[in-house]
Amino acid sequence: MRTRRDPGTPAFLVTCEHGGNRVPAAWRELFTGHEALLASHRGWDPGALSIARALARRLDAPAIVSTTTRLLVDLNRSPGNPRVFSELTRPLAIATRRTLLARHHAPHHARVVATIEGLLERHERVVHLGVHSFTPVLEGRVRAIDVALLYDPARPLERRFADRWLAALAALRPDLRLRRNAPYAGVADGLTTLLRRRFPARRYLGIELEVSQRLAPEDRAVRRALVESIGAVAASAERSATR
Numbered sequence: 257m258r259t260r261r262d263p264g265t266p267a268f269l270v271t272c273e274h275g276g277n278r279v280p281a282a283w284r285e286l287f288t289g290h291e292a293l294l295a296s297h298r299g300w301d302p303g304a305l306s307i308a309r310a311l312a313r314r315l316d317a318p319a320i321v322s323t324t325t326r327l328l329v330d331l332n333r334s335p336g337n338p339r340v341f342s343e344l345t346r347p348l349a350i351a352t353r354r355t356l357l358a359r360h361h362a363p364h365h366a367r368v369v370a371t372i373e374g375l376l377e378r379h380e381r382v383v384h385l386g387v388h389s390f391t392p393v394l395e396g397r398v399r400a401i402d403v404a405l406l407y408d409p410a411r412p413l414e415r416r417f418a419d420r421w422l423a424a425l426a427a428l429r430p431d432l433r434l435r436r437n438a439p440y441a442g443v444a445d446g447l448t449t450l451l452r453r454r455f456p457a458r459r460y461l462g463i464e465l466e467v468s469q470r471l472a473p474e475d476r477a478v479r480r481a482l483v484e485s486i487g488a489v490a491a492s493a494e495r496s497a498t499r
Contacts, residue, residue, distance in 0.1 A: 266461075266493055267379040268317035269371055272387045273331035273364070273447060275305035276323025280360075283328060286344055290327075297391040298342070299325045303472025307465070307479055308387035314483045315490055318375075320367055329356045331364045332386070332446045368447065369454065376459060383417060385486075386448055386464040389472040390439055402471055403482070404435040406442035406464035408449075411457040414442075418463060420492070424485035429478070439466070 277299040279287050293299060305321060312319035322331055326342070333340035335357050341348075345356060368384075375382045392399050405422060407414035422434050436442075443449060448462030471478045 264380055266381045266383050266490075267375040268312075268315040268490065269368070269375065269382055269384045270308050270312040270315070270317050270319045270387060271368055271384065271447070272301075272304050272308035272319070272321040274301035274326045274388060275308065275321045276300050277325040277327075278323045279325055279328065287325075287327070290344060293344075294325055294327065297389075297469060299327050301326075301387075301389040301472075302469050303467060303474075304387050304389045307389075307467060307472065307482060308385075310479055310483050311385060311387065311465075311486055314487050318371055320364070320371060322364055324360060329361045331361060332388070334445050334450055335361060337445050365447065365450070369451070372451070372455065372460065376455075381413070381459045381461065382455075383461045383463065384448060384451065386446075386462070387467075388464060389467045389469045392468045392470040394439075399439050399468070400433060401435045401438055401466075402432040402468050403478070404438050404466040406437050406440060406448075406466060407462065408443050408452060409437070410443075411452070411461070413457060414461045414463060417461055417489070420489050421463075421485060424488045425481060428481045428485055432478070432481075440464075 277294045279294070287294060305323065308319055308321060327344055329345065330340050338346070340361065341353060345353065372382050372384065390399065403425065405418040407418045409415055418436060422436070425432065426434055442464065446464070448464055451460060451462055467478065
């Protein structure tokens with residue numbers, strides 16, 4: 257049962273845009289012969305879905321997830337970004353691509369926005385955790401990162417939240433290689449970047465969690481550390497709000 261929080265404490269929302277590599281029936285023919293691509297990191301973020309659900313349970317937060325392959329349409333891109341479509345869908349007719357955006361991309365974004373707006377009616381601010389995983393080797397280059405948080409350095413509340421979460425995680429797992437805004441920039445095109453344009457910095461915090469696929473799919477200890485550390489940060493925020 258969801259508990260009623262004090263309006264002074266932040267609400268949490270967890271999303272996972274690349275939680276699976278499912279292909280809707282209407283588009284299966286398009287992916288025939290591309291099974292290896294679908295199974296790769298290009299098709300989805302292995303491990304991200306289980307982490308997202310675990311974080312949402314710990315935070316008693318809504319979870320908005322997608323298990324449709326990102327190769328159909330990438331939910332973590334803005335609709336005008338050419339990379340919202342993959343090499344399989346980019347050659348499709350304009351009308352077909354618009355259909356993909358309308359049926360798969362727009363509903364996810366609209367649901368996230370509506371959820372944030374609803375939470376903001378009852379809470380001072382919302383912390384949005386977007387959960388992803390990344391390949392440890394890209395184009396022959398090794399990414400010496402285990403866990404990273406992406407955020408906008410120009411937004412002080414995001415920076416502070418990331419500092420606290422990373423500190424809590426480091427205390428639990430000092431062996432993990434932790435980074436900020438890597439292997440991607442926190443202000444690069446994506447869902448949190450779009451939402452920052454819609455919601456003010458004092459009310460919306462967009463934090464993306466990136467976990468190496470070397471660890472994400474099977475490492476329960478890492479998942480447990482992520483859950484325990486975010487729980488500690490959330491508890492600290494609630495204590496501060498009630499003082």
